[in-house]
Amino acid sequence: MTNVLILGGTAWLSGRIATRWIDTGARVTCLARGTQPVPKGAELVRADRGDADPYGELRGEWDEIVDVSRHAHHASGAIAALGARTARWTYVSSTSVYADAATPDTDESAEMLAPAQDGDEYEYGAHKVASEQIVRTLGDRARIVRPGLIVGPGDPSDRFGYWAAAFDRAAEGPVLIPRVQGRSAQVIDVDDLVTFLVEGSSSGAVNAVGDVHELGHVLNAVRAATGHSGEVVAADDGWLEAHGVEIWAGEHSLPLWLPMDMGGFMTRSNAAFKTAGATLTPLSETIARIVVDERARGVNRERRAGLTRDQELALLAAV
The missing domain is CATH 3.90.25 (UDP-galactose 4-epimerase; domain 1)
Structure with a gap:
């Protein structure tokens, strides 16, 4: 049985990710504050990622860890605590990481924003860049998916x-x-994104965007x-x-x-997304x-x- 840890799992996107993994027969654990219910079939570990040691109650190893965090310090804390305990780490980033908003059809090689530094005023794209850098320290086990505007029911x-x-x-x-x-x-339709996150086999970074x-x-x-x-x-x-x-x-x-x-x-390129098996x-x-x-x-x-x-x-x- 595939053992999956979702860092989150109760919000709109992360809840759908957890549900899709459960539908495949995986054993799913969600680490979350517990302010919203976890999907049926998932185990909840209550924790606030802003605390000093939010991962202390987690035991064992995983085939997959999925993180959708918006803050670089959440990503770095998770990698430090759990990075050695998973076969694959999927980070849900964003196409907001790119510095160039003017040139159409840019792909994953486009220049990125400067990563957020401690003390900087919060900026979403810069924190996603910094988080990606942290996730990349896992080498071949790191998988980065960059959605554009996610749409769908809810x-x-x-x-x-x-x-x-x-x-x-x-x-x-x-x-x-x-x-x-x-x-x-x-x-990008939320269900297309979730299917790719659960069933896809991309490596490195890929733009998860529609046509x-x-x-x-x-x-x-x-x-x-x-x-x-x-x-x-x-x-x-x-x-x-x-x-x-x-x-x-x-x-x-x-x-x-x-x-x-x-x-x-x-107008980002989705060629790599489609090559990796995404369906729209x-x-x-x-x-x-x-x-x-x-x-x-x-x-x-x-x-x-x-x-x-x-x-x-x-x-x-x-x-």
Whole structure:
């Protein structure tokens, strides 16, 4: 029986990873604070990775350890305590490690950000770079997977799902979008990522990203899936900025909207990912699942990204 340790295992992505390993028949242990339940069939070891010795209760060795940490000191502590006790260490990094956000179709050899140092202000990409460096000390046992924007049912970031909610809640009313000309979108279905993490056999680092699509095509596909029949109003970048609309994520934002000089951010090469055996769910199927999920969770619920309908209507009135 495959023995797997998930450092986490209760959040959106790590919980799905744990569940998929359980489905294969593996024995799965999740090290987590226990604020959320572990998947059925997994063993929970309660620990806070911010503590001095969070790994003291773990015994034995593993065939696979999976870590999704965002902080370099969590990665370094885990490697120091557990690195010698596993046959393979899979680290879930991010395409945010790359320094160049402008050049399309860059692969895994692209220049990376400077790694985070102790005392630096927290920056997600820099911590992922530092974590990768730590994981690489395991040599051939290290496996690094760099997802792009992960999407699918239950996504807590609300970025991609915002558009399903926006078109669905509007019904016959108008929806505000950014100018789409010259812009792209690239996502990875969470289930495709999880399948690759559990069943894939890549070594080194690989970009786990989907195919590149024109942003206009993606928004049209989401609109069609919701049955939206109202007007679609595109606003220029300068107008959106002047009215306090944020890019990419967060409150009062238009998710997936990025500056024109970041054309490489969502156009990374996925050639190595496909060569390593990854399969990609058709975008239309991913969108259909997200629409169902957004309706189930409530298209007017409080969100971590996007505009409220009232905010959107106020902006539309001013266009």
